[in-house]
Amino acid sequence: MEKPVRRKGDAVTIHEVARRAGVSPMTVSRVINGNSNVRDTTRETVMRAVRELNYTPNPAARSLAAAQGTRIALIYTNPSGAYLSELLVGALAGVSRTAAQLVLDTWDNVSPAAERAAARKLAKSVAGVILPPPLCESKAILSELVAAKVPVVAIASGRFQANISCVRIDDFRASREMTEHLLGFGHTRIGYIKGNPNQTASALRYEGFQAALAEAGLAVDTSLVQQGYFTYRSGLEAAEKLLNRKRPPTAIFASNDDMAAAAISVAHRRGLEVPRDLSVVGFDDTPIATTVWPELTTVRQPIASMAESSIELLLRSIRQRPGETRIVVDHVVAHELVKRDSVAPPRKS
């Protein structure tokens, strides 16, 4: 049995839909592109035909005809690479339905001038950009991209910014919930390891922590709060300081998983068992959360589906007619508290 010749005849085209609906192919095209200027009744007829024939537009033809070299850039920096693979998986999923191409690049520029230059160059070669943190916090990059009228989606950025679409979770609320979870176990002396101050999310997470404490009528003991930088190394140091105290905390809330993993490691080196002697929780649910032992209780950001949404958003922006006002949305998606094995009630002492 030969493999069928791929050429020809395997897919239903816009013409067949048009014929079935009794309209011209152009009208079908307008309908499937959500174009206005189509009478409602016509639209419905067409849509029915589309459904009946199970029609899917051919992405290649589409982008060829539209001459929109739909290249979408995803720029990242190494530091934030923790969830890179999930980001890529999601972006790829979003792109694979369309003719768009995903192009990757790493920027480790330090100076705003370098970022500015890179952004300007990028703006010329792609139709849209997805920016994870910390890049999406850079004024230099953002202003350059916005000036060049290239649609941008900031992903997992803490806060919504003018002119930039944004797909994110509610860091504040997630962090508050996690703190409440800890509180619910009876912890009252909770150490907190802050994230890198160059990211809005760090502040938001800390605020969520404070808010939960305040609601529970507890004061924030600032000596139990350490600055971290989202790296394992910084988590190591912060946890050392926390556990060196005369009255060490009974739980540590690290604002990402890498630092939480580091806290576990420090605890182990001191002969403390987790969670019996110390509860530890993280944030993000990156692979390391399930690598370490015990597995981390953490907050799951659905990075993959967030990336997928970002692509869709971007594509919609790109497809816009030149005249229309830019689509700018703030898309807050649901997070999830993932309970695993790193939390227990505080030990009686």
Place this chain on the structure above:
Amino acid sequence: MEKPVRRKGDAVTIHEVARRAGVSPMTVSRVINGNSNVRDTTRETVMRAVRELNYTPNPAARSLAAAQGTRIALIYTNPSGAYLSELLVGALAGVSRTAAQLVLDTWDNVSPAAERAAARKLAKSVAGVILPPPLCESKAILSELVAAKVPVVAIASGRFQANISCVRIDDFRASREMTEHLLGFGHTRIGYIKGNPNQTASALRYEGFQAALAEAGLAVDTSLVQQGYFTYRSGLEAAEKLLNRKRPPTAIFASNDDMAAAAISVAHRRGLEVPRDLSVVGFDDTPIATTVWPELTTVRQPIASMAESSIELLLRSIRQRPGETRIVVDHVVAHELVKRDSVAPPRKS
């Protein structure tokens, strides 16, 4: 200053190349597709024009005209996901120059029957497949794909298999070198944590370890060899056993980074300092190698560039005319011994 209208004129087309080279567009097409039946002198003229104009084929047009929905699948399973992001980065880089689209899928089938069914279905929808371990060791998948005449590239698989192209490092040699490195520091009692037996690479790495020992005139002490499964958890257990011995090893060679990281963690819990009291080395150079402290000495597999080569290989296979014999190559790329901070001479005892 308005952004130039994207439509038209921004890219150099095959016609311009043709005019410059003084041939027809068709001939250019043949050249860039590596088609035979083009005189060498003609080919060179065309290639020069291509270079001078910095021409890149338009992927959309290409796949539209060729009606070859050049979709390349990358299938992975969670367990091997350690270097997934690097794999994706490389594959994407390879793909971004061509019309091909990368589609991802996760298979966590256990039964060969399920794998067989999935492979059969896959064969119908894509033009080529990239298979990282352990999937590339599955007879069921492989035979199904080969039967369907879908080109396959096994990446980072230990050994070359008939009918399947393969891009890999020399696991045996890399492992032998790493062992020699340890030996060079004066270690003679080296613990070894084996990899998952479902992968050829595990055996190869172990053989390399044995070979180096044999060359140095040392006998392999099988009580210093533990079975692991490439997971952090299994590394934990193996390291425990190793360090529980009356005369524990002075160094541990884990056959991947996750298990090496686990070994470090176990050492720390026992108050052992790495590398002062125990040297630990890993394999693969995944992100965890630079996350843990101290950073791991390990063997770097250039996964990204391997993935890129795989794509190129696949594309070449796909572009083949139906008649020709399948291209099957065994591409062994160079590895690298990355020396970091987890190795020191054995402590005098």
Place this chain on the structure above:
DNA sequence: TTGCACTTTGATAGCGCTATCATTACGCTC
């Protein structure tokens, strides 16, 4: 030189879709 088989090149016709402009239908004022 002619004839024949084979290699190399080119002309033509789309791939499936959308931009553009022309055409027709509709709604309204006067």
Place this chain on the structure above:
DNA sequence: GAGCGTAATGATAGCGCTATCAAAGTGCAA
């Protein structure tokens, strides 16, 4: 109901590339 402006639809012409087949060139034997 004529006249006009706007909304809805259609006809045409490609987007950049490759499949296909026809044409031209090449080599070799007779």
